[in-house]
Amino acid sequence: MYKISKDTDGIILLCHDCSHVERINSFNESLGSPRTQAARAMQNHSREKHGAGSLLKPIPKNLRGRGAAVTSGTVAIPRQR
Numbered sequence: 470m471y472k473i474s475k476d477t478d479g480i481i482l483l484c485h486d487c488s489h490v491e492r493i494n495s496f497n498e499s500l501g502s503p504r505t506q507a508a509r510a511m512q513n514h515s516r517e518k519h520g521a522g523s524l525l526k527p528i529p530k531n532l533r534g535r536g537a538a539v540t541s542g543t544v545a546i547p548r549q550r
């Protein structure tokens with residue numbers, strides 16, 4: 470999680486759990502909303518550094534790359550022949 474604050478450089482996102490900071494000014498507007506990018510970067514930081522949950526449900530690593538659409542509920546994994 471993070472909180473939004475403001476300093477002389479503009480709006481910044483402050484990590485709740487450490488001193489990590491994302492500065493909205495440091496993101497390139499040509500790539501989309503800097504604020505959205507900063508929020509995403511902070512979510513990634515929280516997940517990677519603190520194991521925090523995300524609004525974007527992460528797909529478990531062991532299910533990635535199998536081409537399966539993961540939905541809620543039971544996922545049937547075909548048995549090997």
Ligand SMILES: [Zn+2]
Nearest residue numbers: 484486487489
């Ligand atoms: Zn942090």
